[in-house]
Every structure is written in structure tokens, then in C-alpha cells.
Amino acid sequence: MSRVKSVLGGILVLAVVGGLASGAMSADPIRVAYIDPLSGPFAATGENGLKQFRFAADQINRAGGVLGRQIEIVPLDNKVSPQESLIQLKKVIGDGIPFVFQGNSSGVAHAISDAVLKHNERNPGSRVLYLNYSAVDPALTNEKCHYWHFRFDAHADMKMAALTDVIKANTKIKKIYVIGQDYSFGKAVAEAAVSMLKAKRPDIQIVGNELHPIGKVLDFSPYVQKILASGADAVITGNWGADMVNLAKAANDGGLKVPFYTYYAASDGVTAAIGAAGIDRIRLVHETSPGNPSAPKALGDYITGYKKVNHEGDINQPRINTGVNMLALAIKKAGTVDVDKVAAALEGMEWTTLGGDQVVMRREDHQLQMPIYISVHTNKGITYDYDNSGFGLSLESKIDRAKATQPTTCRMARPG
Numbered sequence: 001m002s003r004v005k006s007v008l009g010g011i012l013v014l015a016v017v018g019g020l021a022s023g024a025m026s027a028d029p030i031r032v033a034y035i036d037p038l039s040g041p042f043a044a045t046g047e048n049g050l051k052q053f054r055f056a057a058d059q060i061n062r063a064g065g066v067l068g069r070q071i072e073i074v075p076l077d078n079k080v081s082p083q084e085s086l087i088q089l090k091k092v093i094g095d096g097i098p099f100v101f102q103g104n105s106s107g108v109a110h111a112i113s114d115a116v117l118k119h120n121e122r123n124p125g126s127r128v129l130y131l132n133y134s135a136v137d138p139a140l141t142n143e144k145c146h147y148w149h150f151r152f153d154a155h156a157d158m159k160m161a162a163l164t165d166v167i168k169a170n171t172k173i174k175k176i177y178v179i180g181q182d183y184s185f186g187k188a189v190a191e192a193a194v195s196m197l198k199a200k201r202p203d204i205q206i207v208g209n210e211l212h213p214i215g216k217v218l219d220f221s222p223y224v225q226k227i228l229a230s231g232a233d234a235v236i237t238g239n240w241g242a243d244m245v246n247l248a249k250a251a252n253d254g255g256l257k258v259p260f261y262t263y264y265a266a267s268d269g270v271t272a273a274i275g276a277a278g279i280d281r282i283r284l285v286h287e288t289s290p291g292n293p294s295a296p297k298a299l300g301d302y303i304t305g306y307k308k309v310n311h312e313g314d315i316n317q318p319r320i321n322t323g324v325n326m327l328a329l330a331i332k333k334a335g336t337v338d339v340d341k342v343a344a345a346l347e348g349m350e351w352t353t354l355g356g357d358q359v360v361m362r363r364e365d366h367q368l369q370m371p372i373y374i375s376v377h378t379n380k381g382i383t384y385d386y387d388n389s390g391f392g393l394s395l396e397s398k399i400d401r402a403k404a405t406q407p408t409t410c411r412m413a414r415p416g
């Protein structure tokens with residue numbers, strides 16, 4: 001009898017331990033890698049992005065998580081280097097992390113995208129999903145598209161189409177200087193600017209088309225002097241991070257007062273650097289309402305909540321919230337973190353952004369389709385500023401999703 005009790009007791013203990021282990025297993029977090037610069041000249045951009053990813057994940061976690069599990073953002077510093085990014089990607093794969101977000105530098109994006117595609121083809125049992133929130137070289141969802149890459153930002157051509165429509169309407173502009181960073185994104189911006197302006201405003205003269213080393217120019221004064229000497233009455237630039245900060249400072253110091261048409265001339269120190277000199281002169285193309293002069297309630301509440309937690313830094317990339325929430329919804333719909341099933345759930349998915357816009361992940365190329373906004377740098381009517389500077393972006397125009405949508409050359413191969 002004692003032996004029976006002992007055996008039954010042992011079984012009971014094993015059952016309890018097994019149940020605890022199972023419970024612990026189900027409670028393991030869903031790990032999501034964040035590969036972006038956390039050191040070097042673009043660290044401010046990467047650190048601010050990390051804060052926004054963690055805030056978006058925390059919002060989901062407080063609401064119960066996904067499939068009863070919490071989302072954990074795992075930061076990995078790539079120093080905005082393609083080579084370092086591949087090293088970090090190997091760590092991600094080795095640690096069994098199924099999802100990777102990256103956004104800063106299309107050069108990095110191409111390296112990660114190619115590596116993910118090769119890995120997934122060779123290792124169907126340990127696939128990784130690449131979620132691109134900000135690298136906007138159009139090639140990534142055109143000739144270089146693949147099934148394991150999804151982009152949550154409008155690509156450079158979509159944005160340039162909106163910017164050149166604004167330039168087209170300004171009859172005062174006769175000469176334009178194009179300046180950007182010497183890598184795939186900077187080249188894409190320059191090519192789109194030249195071709196679209198030729199079609200829309202053939203009377204405009206491109207008086208400069210220059211690429212500079214990315215992250216290596218500390219003093220942009222020589223470039224500003226070239227712009228001044230060219231007689232340009234407007235500038236187009238895709239510069240971001242430290243390169244945008246330093247260009248803005250040099251433009252202010254050099255007395256360059258022409259309009260700037262930009263992709264990333266806001267927040268991360270840029271808005272503070274531009275200051276009063278940029279009022280009604282710096283325009284930016286982006287993917288969500290700037291919150292000024294009035295903000296949709298969801299966006300206003302989100303910005304306010306973020307500022308209570310993060311006194312430094314801004315919600316300057318609402319697409320981060322979109323990307324994290326669409327991933328969470330795809331996991332929920334798939335009922336698993338299996339990459340194949342999550343990818344299938346993301347295709348064609350619709351989402352309502354913080355700004356109240358309906359966006360859709362186009363199945364053909366995994367390019368998120370969205371409206372596009374044009375805003376101007378100002379200190380008038382600003383409720384939500386950047387860099388705690390009193391300056392921010394105020395909405396000037398919105399391009400509806402249907403008009404912002406562009407065709408794709410993607411020929412996507414699907415697994416199975």
C-alpha cells in the first residue's frame with residue numbers, strides 16, 4: 001500500500017512539475033529583435049526609436065499581451081553598419097528570435113533582407129521575419145522584394161511624388177539643389193527628384209545634385225556655400241539623423257534661407273537645430289498626422305502618455321506603433337509565432353493608425369499602402385512639439401491613400 005501511495009505521489013509531483021513547466025513555457029515572452037544604431041553618430045535616432053518600440057510593446061502588454069504572452073523588445077546595436085547588422089542577425093537567429101525590426105539605413109536593410117531570404121530558404125525550420133519600419137529604398141518592395149520582408153513606411157518614390165506635387169505648385173521655384181547621403185536611399189531620392197521634376201516642372205533647373213559620405217561630414221559649410229553659389233531657390237534632401245542636424249546648423253550659420261523639402265528634418269535634435277530660422281520654410285513628407293494644429297484623439301493620447309514616461313524624445317515615427325500592433329494582430333490571428341503563419345496573416349492586413357487612417361499591407365509586394373502628409377516647421381499652433389523646443393510640424397496637406405499608391409514591379413515567390 002505504501003508503495004502504491006509512493007508511486008501515485010511521484011506521478012502527482014511529476015504532473016505538478018510538468019504543469020508548472022508548461023505554464024512557464026506558455027508565459028515566455030515573444031521576443032522581437034530591434035537592430036539599429038545605438039552608438040555612433042546616429043545613436044540618438046536609434047535610441048529614440050527603441051523607446052518608441054518599447055512604449056508600443058508596453059501598451060500591448062498592459063492590455064494582456066498576445067496569446068497570453070508579453071512582447072519583449074530585444075535591442076541590438078548595429079552602428080548603422082551592414083556588416084555589424086549581419087553579425088547581430090546571426091545572434092538573433094542563434095537565439096531563436098523569430099521577428100526582426102530595422103529601419104535606419106536602406107544599405108543596412110538590403111543586407112538584412114538578403115541575409116534573411118538566404119537563411120529562410122536554407123533553414124525552413126527556423127525562419128525569421130524581417131519587419132522594415134523606415135528603410136525606404138523603393139527597390140526593397142520592387143525588384144528586391146521577397147516574402148519574408150514587410151515594410152511599414154511609404155517608400156522614397158511615394159514620398160517624392162508628394163513633395164514634387166508641392167514644388168510643382170510653387171511657381172517661384174526655378175532652381176533646385178539636391179543633396180543627400182551617398183548610399184542606396186540617397187541615390188533613390190536624387191533619381192526620383194530629377195525624374196519627377198522633369199515630368200512635372202520641366203522649367204525647373206537642377207543646379208546641383210550631390211551625394212556626401214553618410215555619417216562622416218561634421219561641417220556642412222562647404223556644401224552650403226555651393227548651394228548659395230548655385231543660385232538655388234529651393235533644396236531637396238533625404239538627410240536624416242546627425243547628417244540632417246549638421247546640415248541644418250550649417251544652413252542657419254551660412255544664411256541659407258531658401259525652402260527645404262525634406263524626408264526627416266524633424267525631431268532627434270533636428271527641430272531644435274533648425275529653430276526659428278526654419279519657420280514656414282522647412283517642409284517634411286511623412287506617413288501620419290503631425291498632431292498640429294489639431295490631433296486625432298488616439299494620437300494625442302498616445303503622445304501625451306509617451307511624454308509622461310519619456311521626457312526626452314518624441315513620437316516622431318507613429319509607424320512604429322503601426323508595425324508592432326500589426327505584428328501582434330498577425331500573431332493573434334495565426335494563433336502562433338510560427339513565422340510562416342504570421343507572414344501569411346500579415347498579407348492583406350488592414351489597420352487603423354493612431355492618426356485614424358486605414359492602411360493595408362499590399363499582398364503583391366508587402367508594401368504598406370497609406371495616405372501621405374506634408375507638414376511645415378513652425379512654432380504657431382503647436383501643441384505637440386519636438387525636442388522640447390516649442391517648434392514642431394503643422395499639417396499643410398494630405399494625399400489620400402489611393403493617390404499615394406504606386407505600382408510595383410515585385411514578382412514575389414511564395415513558400416510551398
